[in-house]
Amino acid sequence: MIDDVSPQATWQALEENSAAQLIDVRTPAEWLFVGMPDVSQIGRAVHPVSWQLPGGLVNSQFLEELSATGATEGQPLYFICRSGSRSRAAAKAAKQAGFGPVFNVADGFEGPLDAHSHRGGSAGWKAAGLPWQQH
Numbered sequence: 001m002i003d004d005v006s007p008q009a010t011w012q013a014l015e016e017n018s019a020a021q022l023i024d025v026r027t028p029a030e031w032l033f034v035g036m037p038d039v040s041q042i043g044r045a046v047h048p049v050s051w052q053l054p055g056g057l058v059n060s061q062f063l064e065e066l067s068a069t070g071a072t073e074g075q076p077l078y079f080i081c082r083s084g085s086r087s088r089a090a091a092k093a094a095k096q097a098g099f100g101p102v103f104n105v106a107d108g109f110e111g112p113l114d115a116h117s118h119r120g121g122s123a124g125w126k127a128a129g130l131p132w133q134q135h
Helices: 007-016 028-033 062-068 085-096
Strands: 003-005 021-024 046-048 073-080 100-105
Touching: 003 007, 007 073, 007 100, 062 085, 073 085, 085 100
Parallel strands: 003 100, 021 046, 021 073, 073 100
Antiparallel strands: none
16 A cells, blocks of 8 residues: 655655655656756755656666665655656555655646646645746
């Protein structure tokens, strides 16, 4: 079982626990064109590690790339994607590999689609008003 944690609770965990890490499992295109959480004001960094590659294939190097972030057993890891689905799968894989505790950021970076088929306004990191940046 992977626990869902709100974006606000994730921010608080990152503030309070220097061992906690935020892992963004979206694709490079999403990081570039949609934006990324910005945790620099609390002296932290987001670790971009794609769960899936373009075309939807699971990144076969995911666990190795996660290890390269410095993530270790016993370190709280918070996984975020667009809306919470890929991050749940990534958290599950990380937990099975011995990482964690692991958490899924509920509603991800952009949240679900709204009535106009747009994301980012009703739930998720951006809608919560948490810092983010776009390059």
